[in-house]
Amino acid sequence: MLTINNLSKRFGKVVAVNGMSLRVGRGETIVLMGPSGCGKSTTIRMINRLIEPDAGRIIFAGHDIISLGDEALRHTRKRIGFVFQQFNLIGRLTALENVMLGLVMGGMVKEAAYEKALSAMEKVGLVKFRDQKPSELSGGQQQRVGIARALAFEPELMLWDEPTASLDPMLVREVLVVMEELAKYRASTMLVVTHELPFALHVADRIVLMDKGQVVEEGIPAKVFVKPASDIGQRYKELIEYQMNTSALTLAGQRIA
């Protein structure tokens, strides 16, 4: 489905992505993890060329995205859904119009786009909020609209750029639930950048750990987080253990103070 070879990107003197390579199979759910600034978001944004790579190849459905012209790129982008950390909803449009926007701009007649958007809204449980403006929705709802907007295209590949990072912890769940549902039915291939360890443990087919712009370890969650081969993996393991312990102790009523 997606093959990334030696992908690189520099911002001035800063090397954001340094020869990163990755293969993603159809229907697979890949969670990309790593410390802040390791190049996860840059990588995921380079896949649909929201950021132009400096070098490397991105083969999607048999085509090198980097060499595509404007028209072909726009066509390809319609096959790749993208969920932003900041939701990136169009403020002047209603929730439903946000979902319809891409469809209509892609040439679909409004009526058909409406039906399709409504269906996407149903998937994220927001039909009753369809006429609300983004500013009238909670962060979780906005992100769900963003998810519905990406889903409306029925994309072959879904890119998730820390979809819960901007959310209130209480709202994270509603988004993760939607994501889990999507993963469960394997409607599309998913490449998710997140710090949500439970989500990764629970949903990811593979965990890809990045550090300093490179993939340092990848594998199934049980391998990466139980027997990590990298320092990053080790630190994630320790974090999981810490969270589990503190949660258990808390639930047992044994707080430190």
Add this chain to the structure above:
Amino acid sequence: MKFIKRLLRDSFERDIVILMIVSIFVGSMLASSVSLTANAYFSKTLANIVGDYGEFDLIISVREEMKDDAVIQIQKIIDDAFPGAKLKEGPTLTGKTSFFVALPDQYKTKKIYEDLGKTFGSIPGGAGIGFMTEPRITVRGVPDGAKNMLMDNIAQMEGVRFAFRDGGSIGVLLTSLDKATAVNSAVQHLLKQYQVIEISFPVGSEPSNPIRLGETIADDMRQELKLNFAQNVSIDGKNDDMTYAVSTMMELRRFLGAYASEVTVTPAQGIVLHKGDQAIFQGAASDVPSAGQAVVQGNVVVEITEIGADGKGRGVITHGDAGQLMASAGYRLEKNLIGEPIGTVSYRNPRRELGNALNETSKLVAQIPGFAQDARNISNIGLGVLDNYNSGMAAIEKTLGDVQSAGNIIQTSTAGLADIDTSSLQSQIDSSSRAMGGLIGTLEVLKLVQADTGGPLESLSLTQRNLNNLKSTLAALDSAAANARKARLAIDQVVASANSTMGTLRAFDSNGARSSLTDTNNRLDELSKINVPLVTTQLGYMAAAAPNLKDEDISHTVQILDKFIAGQVIPGERIQILTTSNINTNAVAPIIFRQVGHENVALYSTALGVIEPNARGELYRVLGEVKAILAGLTAIVVTAVFLVFDHTAVMSVMRRRRKVGVVKKTGYLAALKRFVTGLAVAEKKYGMAVGAIMLTAMFIFAGGGIPYLPWIGVPVLGAFIGLVIAGACEKISPVAAEEVVAGEALGMSFDEIMREIVIPASRPGLFQKLNIRKMKFR
């Protein structure tokens, strides 16, 4: 090319072009409306005060308290002189009430306008008349003497209805307002072709006759400097009769002054004379003047008019005559009373000298007929001599020819003699003679022997004698040949000498001399026709009359002339010469100094005149400028507003696209590079281009104009506004980058992103309104 292609498609670029067209249209309308509204307001306000532009032709100001009487009189004059004219009472300001008069077109003539002062001269209340006819221009500062010339030239210009005298200026009525600029330029051009050279005389150095002096200087300028035009314009040429009268009076004054007695007062010891002092002399009075007495009949009074460097006073006789100055001792005269001794007097009486000269001349004239007759006699003698001369010359030439012929004959005659060998012949004759002599001796001996030999002996003796005679003859022949050669030589010398003399004589132009003598005779004939008695009588009369003119008569007459001349507008301290502008005062100065007689004058070059927009026209011109300024300012504001509300979003997008992925470098080199290339970034180029195009177009369509801002400055100003706004575009109209990214992620094109995301979210403006028709989600 790509841009053109995109323009042809339904692209965002085309949206921008349409926006700009609409913006320019709306902006121009707005700027025009604002300026026209303001202009209409001010014009209406002005029109309420002084009527509409061109509505009235005359403004008559009268004292407020007399306006009731004045309006009746004005109406009467109008009814009589200008039937159909309209009268309107205007505002009263500072105690003066204005009345406006609109004249029917047929009364707008040069003559009527120049006579309006007289026409409305009877209005009570100290009426003053001004012209309001429009369109009109006024040329002021034109020397009086140049006005006619200037008016004639202006009247011939296209667009000029007529030119007229408007007080001290020249008013020029135009056929239509649209000709104003052209006529203005033409008049300016005409004025630039000329200059007025002003010659200013300091007090005391004024010329006696500035009119004549000015004309002389102008003549010299034309002749010596080869100028096409130079004219004395010191005085008003319209009143030539008075000009000539005044000029004549000036000449008369100068003439009288020249023949007034020149009195010199040598001050007594300790006396200092001053200009204006009066000295009294006994004159023909019986008594010597004594202190404390008044002037009596016969006294001579001298007024000192000039003090010389030697302290002597020179003056004129104001009472009495120089002929009465017997005793030379004089006294100061103060308040008509005789004072202290002042000095002695001497004088020179030019009139008496003139009389003497005339008497001598009349004597000379009386001799003219005699002189003429004598001269004619001499002339006739001369003609006779010339006749003799010619015949003498012919005789001499003939004699010379004869002599030369004689010489030739002599030479021919003696040429054979010269070839004969007379000496050999003489020698043979001698031999023969001697032989005969021997024979004769022999025969004589024989005769003694034979008597019958006597015959032959005689015959032989005769032959011998003949031979001897022949020898003598041959000797004489020899001498004759030599003499003939001498004679020939002498003749040749005579002929050569005579020919030389004849050559000299022939050089004398006897015909010319004859012609001169003939002319002389003719002139003498004319001279003889002179009425000598009449001339003699007149000269005698003048000789008798000149001294009869008394000094006091002269001084009083000069005073009267001075008073009259002073009453005329003839500035004695200034001469104005109108000439072409291609000569400077330095070139003219030598002529002026020479004619004036000194260099104590100041020379200036001034313009022939200055175009003075009339107050009303100026007011409307200012209103026009205000209109243009308002239009320009509105265009500037509208351009800035349109840039802010419609284009900052576009510029922000450009900036964002330019900045994506770019890391700001630090260091002074990077800062310098940013500064240098700062103007070339996309959003600034866009802002400058849009600003320049919109402002320039709005200026053109709305008739904008900002003082001191040249036309080339308009696009520059527009570009500057665009540049400034572009620099702050993201602050003015921030673009929701995440929305743009979302659009890109959704596969939307740039046009779609701009139309659906950026412009709808931008500042509300014209672009938003226009964009609605392009939006799919409105």
